[in-house]
Amino acid sequence: MSDASTLRPLRASSVTEWDQQADVVVAGYGIAGVCAAIEAARAGADVLILERTGGWGGAAAMAGGFIYLGGGTPLQQALGFEDTPENMETFLLAALGPGVDKAKIADYARGSVEHYNWLVANGVPFREAFWGEPGWEPPHDEGLMYSGGENAAPFNAIAKPAPRGHVPQMADKKIGRKSGGYMLMKPLAETAESLGVRVEYDLRLGRLIVDDDDRVVGVIAKRYGKEVAIRADRGLVLATGSFAYHQQMIEGYAPRLIGRPAAAIEEHDGIGIRVAQALGAELAHMDATEVAFFGDPQLVARGILVNGRGQRFIAEDTYPGRIGQATLIQQENQAFLVIDEASYEAGLATETSTPFFRQPPTWAAETVAELEADMGLPTLALQATVDCYNLHAADGKDPLLGKKPEWVRPLQGSLAAFDMRGFTAGFTLGGLRTDLDSRVLHVSGEPIPGLFAAGRCTSGLCAGGYVSGASLGDGSFYGRRAGVAAAKN
């Protein structure tokens, strides 16, 4: 079956028989889909979820589970962190741009506490514990962590630092550790099904069905190649995830991710984006990407990270995803970690949830000059960097990049360096342009009647930057909005 027959909309008048029908049809049973289904059902709609795989979860169930929330959530308050919606908004505007959807950021920051409470009311557990060490995720079941560099330069001078990475409590390790993402999805899926939401598995989203006024009234889905016509009386919600696994879209929109998809699932083939494009949907920020960096944050914070020219380029104690973006986009994917023996040992002695980031050093040397030569850098390239760093580090300062004093120490004695070139991978953040009610916007700026979307098939909070929890965050938040709006449609 060609892409064309999958993508071009079908006129409702040519559908002779509808195989299924619901008030609201949701395509994709990940975080955005489940939240849409719950809210649509609560608003009185008969809801049908179409899921391509054999079970609920999507990429969400495999994720670490961060949901980016703040503005003074009960969890933040219980753990002694002050935050306000305005403070959260200030940070997000600085960290996620340039070009963010300002209305969406303001809306999300203002609705964040209510959204936290909604998640808890729907069974998502958060343990009242804070993890304050550098890292990608908490090592145990701590519920709160910095997940976007809020407490690092340059953002700690722009907005009052508050941790906003909320992690659902993981199941007891004795009975098999489940990720935070699984523990987010499970109660929500149970809630949806308790509300009478129906689910059809092994059904792939295909072309959309429109009436003579170009209103979306259904969808053709496929089960093992057989087409099924499904009627959506009030609305269709697209919640089908990113385009990280659609090769042509990656090449055409986000080419820096060629060959390096991560934290996505192969079902993320952009289909939700493409069927909406076929109706004239507008896109946004298609080049934006989350970028993971596979260096141990406990070691990175204690050393200096240099690019292919031996120059520092980022405060090493910031959010690892920021390091990933800076390395991939600004440093041609070239990074080396230089650390002295004492700091290396100190870092190794820490507890971490990500031991697979640990590897032996690539080079070891007694002097910077020797290390520089071993790394193939021009004479003085690394020495000059270390001289400047050490001069200020002796006073506990980092005027060049603003690493916090607690991580600043002159490099001395035996040194090691890790070759971290190409140590990045990520997923796409761009997609359909939607409004605050998750209506899919036509290129004209008007909503496409009957069509809603949320999650990573949309452009959400992130334009250029990223924070861990933004995807499950805007996916769940605007998934809910999609469900409400579709049910009322």
Added chain:
Amino acid sequence: MSDASTLRPLRASSVTEWDQQADVVVAGYGIAGVCAAIEAARAGADVLILERTGGWGGAAAMAGGFIYLGGGTPLQQALGFEDTPENMETFLLAALGPGVDKAKIADYARGSVEHYNWLVANGVPFREAFWGEPGWEPPHDEGLMYSGGENAAPFNAIAKPAPRGHVPQMADKKIGRKSGGYMLMKPLAETAESLGVRVEYDLRLGRLIVDDDDRVVGVIAKRYGKEVAIRADRGLVLATGSFAYHQQMIEGYAPRLIGRPAAAIEEHDGIGIRVAQALGAELAHMDATEVAFFGDPQLVARGILVNGRGQRFIAEDTYPGRIGQATLIQQENQAFLVIDEASYEAGLATETSTPFFRQPPTWAAETVAELEADMGLPTLALQATVDCYNLHAADGKDPLLGKKPEWVRPLQGSLAAFDMRGFTAGFTLGGLRTDLDSRVLHVSGEPIPGLFAAGRCTSGLCAGGYVSGASLGDGSFYGRRAGVAAAKN
């Protein structure tokens, strides 16, 4: 009139009367449009150009006029430069990516000599003279120049350097200097009109008209608010330029250009892209941008360019557009030029076509340490950079970035620095995805029947990188293809 009524396609069955008709209708009378019109007319079609302003030219007529051509053009040969299509292709693949349309690059490199000859045959004059100095444009009417960093690091080690910036000879300065772009457009417009191409001025492109099979059969255009229905029997060619002046598209697709459009005209409002999106057209590389850097290349090559941390980041003798991209995208738009008095005087003494780039230094000092402090850089930040540079420059080398020996000299004596933060501006390179026949591709991958496009409303040769002449180059090359394909349709 809302954007919606401008953008949503109109069914042909609802058009009661056609005001105009042609075999091939071309929207936009810039470089892509004029080339499409010429080839369509030569293929026997009756051609009508719709132009929004009162005259031909578009952005092309105001441009410097570079057309990127190579592979052994007669001009390259006459001036003693060897080049082959394969060599040109190798360079373009390295310089314009990642994510380039490889088929288009191969096609363009192979067709480049023929395209040069076609331009000459249609009256475009090129003077047999080479300009080899750093700069944006030749200062006089030289016809050939390096325009993409072919002879600078890293590309001079990847492909054999050959200059490919072909500039139409400017008119006699005595009778008023006309830009190379004007001298490109003038003979082509005269050729088009000699072939009987009709032109309607002051007509703005509006919504497309499609038949019941979604084939494009015409367009609604507007003259002073009044709608005019124009029938295109064989095809419609979109040649309406970039989206540099559509604020929402810039924010959503290329936000680094917010507030800094350049080398575009206000008519570049993305209309051609949007009317095609409304039919389900696929896009590509919407974040890609040309970026000008407003520093005098004669001075830049002689000094060192440092970022906001006092670190070098690019070979200073490369194509200024590469410096612009690196500064804006990789260095947060922070750049400073540091130069010593002797090199400054030497640079000032050169001839340049761009005297408006010249400005007095922001700081002057007797030592690097003093300059560093004046610039507000941390102690040793700039000194370390200069120490490393000078060490190798004493041997005429630049192992860090590969600046060519002819420009490498230790910085010594009195020093000056120029604050070049924010000294960038540019235009957009992304747009409609088209095939080698300039057919606009639907998101399904199939061509949209009856619809063709070329120039900056399409994604052409450039993905991430840029070379001067790529826009007039692919605009003219694929404009021709569009004309041929539409006429045969």
